[in-house]
Amino acid sequence: MAQLQRLAVNPAQICDRKIDLTREQQHYLNRVLRLQGGDRFIAMDGRGHWWLAVLEAHETGLIASITEEIAVNRELPVEVTLMAALPKGNGFDEVVRQATELGVGSIVPVTSDRTLLKPSDQKVERWRRIAAEAAEQSERQIVPTILEPVSFDVAVKDCGQKYRFICVARGDNRHLWDCLAALDPPQFRAGTGAPPLQRGEQDGGELSIVIAIGPEGGWTEGEVKRAIEFGFEAVSLGSRILRAVTAPIVALSLVGAIFEKC
Amino acid sequence: MAQLQRLAVNPAQICDRKIDLTREQQHYLNRVLRLQGGDRFIAMDGRGHWWLAVLEAHETGLIASITEEIAVNRELPVEVTLMAALPKGNGFDEVVRQATELGVGSIVPVTSDRTLLKPSDQKVERWRRIAAEAAEQSERQIVPTILEPVSFDVAVKDCGQKYRFICVARGDNRHLWDCLAALDPPQFRAGTGAPPLQRGEQDGGELSIVIAIGPEGGWTEGEVKRAIEFGFEAVSLGSRILRAVTAPIVALSLVGAIFEKC
Known part of the structure; x- marks a missing residue:
């Protein structure tokens, strides 16, 4: 499947x-x-x-x-894109694997002020293989799309998702949970009497969310500012300082809980 | 600190x-x-x-x-124990590291029906070093306690936590989120007018939770049954099948969100 x-x-x-x-x-x-x-x-x-x-x-x-x-649907009822700054070394392999387990729809690897190195084509192919393996292992119907790496500025500018969040380690931002809970429209909950989709909604009828997670050391102030200019909301993932490989898993865990808990 | x-x-x-x-x-x-x-x-x-x-x-x-x-308190307002079945290989290193980042209070490594091998003393010492490093990196005030490995049966029998959950990959159990949300007493939320602790509460005044996460392949039916006999509730972490290294992170992400979101 x-x-x-x-x-x-x-x-x-x-x-x-x-x-x-x-x-x-x-x-x-x-x-x-x-x-x-x-x-x-x-x-x-x-x-x-x-x-x-x-x-x-x-x-x-x-x-x-x-x-x-399809009797057993293991997909999230929302389309979630993870925009993740590339860490050094092989840390991204595990991000791709775990994000896939947690139902991510697409992953956009981005280069940022603190991680400039563009990965090789082989790396991207490797992430696609990992996503396919992890989708099978977690019994998903869908393999997430791993997009070609782009610069952070291009990614935030071209972002097509309706709801946009950028996770920031420090500061007094709203918790991602609160932001997601505020979106939670009843028609995306399973089993409720949702209105039918309208014609022309096939490309955007789903609730689409993008969550941007920074590299080790975090996004720079300039990056956060530019993202906010393009409609992103700066959010917190809690009190502790998370590594770049842990933060995406926390964010996607919250998405899963909020949209699947009912 | x-x-x-x-x-x-x-x-x-x-x-x-x-x-x-x-x-x-x-x-x-x-x-x-x-x-x-x-x-x-x-x-x-x-x-x-x-x-x-x-x-x-x-x-x-x-x-x-x-x-x-202490002006910046990065600790969870609840005491969370992770009871985790030991995976094969070095997968537990990352569980210890990420669980520490997410605020775990104690980790109890358990041997189970599907993972019998008891780890060496060196491994336990290694996990303690990883917990200390990760606590520092995530700027926590506390280093989680890594307990000596015990068998699952001893761990569930001797369990002292008030609220006990065992995560089960398949079946129609309540989502851990719903169970945690039902516990959420207002006095454990920061900034509310909580009543002072009573004398003698210093050892048990905190909300204490244990979450048991199985090995690859999951807990056996017998294990789940025995845990339930000792007051555990079987819970779900969502629709997809998670690896043993991912499930603890998801569970702890939910604990953090539910007790820190306000």
């Missing part, structure tokens, strides 16, 4: 085990995700139901058929 | 920078903690205030003087 892409669909699009894909969804599956006839993906209705679907190519476009409902 | 012991005191015991120690407290400091005249400890009033105190030996017994208030 690993390595499948997800598509949010409106329950009204599903009839007789077929998904009536919109033009936008067909474009997204075919042009963005590069899927073709015969390829499988996961259709989600935003209410906690997931189905395994297979694409068929017809003259009129792509048609999707549901093959089975 | 590292490696100091803590003592809960009643604010009424403090007058003119002296702490009027009870007989029980003197016994605890001297006989249990093996402290003598000249030794320092941390006095806590249970309302978020901490003081560095020094003992003086007098004919009438021990007297404690406050030398300074």
Whole structure:
């Protein structure tokens, strides 16, 4: 089941085990995700139901058929991106592994004022293999996407997530928990009577969150300031000083607890 | 400031920078903690205030003087014990390091049905060194106690903590978050008008929690059953299957968030 892409669909699009894909969804599956006839993906209705679907190519476009409902869904009901400054040495291997176990959707490795070295292509490939292994081991349906490393400035500027947090070790910022709890819309909790997704929401209908975690020594003041300019909120992960390899795990543990606890 | 012991005191015991120690407290400091005249400890009033105190030996017994208030308190307001099954290899080093960063009070390494090998004395000494290093790095006031390894059965039987949880990877148990949230008494939140501790509470006045985390492959059914017999509640850490090295970090992240978030 690993390595499948997800598509949010409106329950009204599903009839007789077929998904009536919109033009936008067909474009997204075919042009963005590069899927073709015969390829499988996961259709989600935003209410906690997931189905395994297979694409068929017809003259009129792509048609999707549901093959089975995914009974055990181990994915978070929110799309979480970890924007993590690269530590020295091999510390990032364990970050990728543990973040995957905790349900991360994407990881953006960033170079920062305190970690300038851009990793080799081999390293990125290695992280992708680790993510695939960890997704399988933790029985996830999805392998997180490991993006190409970029500079922190580009990452915060191009950030597409709706809710943006930057973790800062010192200072008097709000706890990430409080910020996440304030987002918690009932429609993202499993089992509640959520309204159906609207047309055109397939690309942004999920609650999307990005959490930026700094390198050893933390983000510089300038970095925090620039992130705030791009809509990030500075948050705390608690009283103690955490290492760069521990902070992402703490942040993702909180995301899991807040969105899965009910 | 590292490696100091803590003592809960009643604010009424403090007058003119002296702490009027009870007989029980003197016994605890001297006989249990093996402290003598000249030794320092941390006095806590249970309302978020901490003081560095020094003992003086007098004919009438021990007297404690406050030398300074500890302005930045990075310790959890609860006493958390991690009872962790020993993984194979060196995985426990990182568990000790990260658990220390997250504020653990004590770690009890346990042998279990799936991990029988008792670690060498050298390993235990190594974990104590790692705990001391990690406490310093995370700027904690206290170095967690690493207890001698014991069998799981002895550990659950001798367990002195009031609230006991055993994390189970599969099944339909309550999320640890919900269990912790139900405990959250307001007097353990910083800054609230908590009632003073009563005399004799210095040994048990804190909220004490133990969380048992299994080895790779999880606890056996028999182990979970025996723990429940000794007052443990089986809990979940979320939908995904976590490795033995990740689960303690998730559990301690939740403890930190729930007791420090306000």
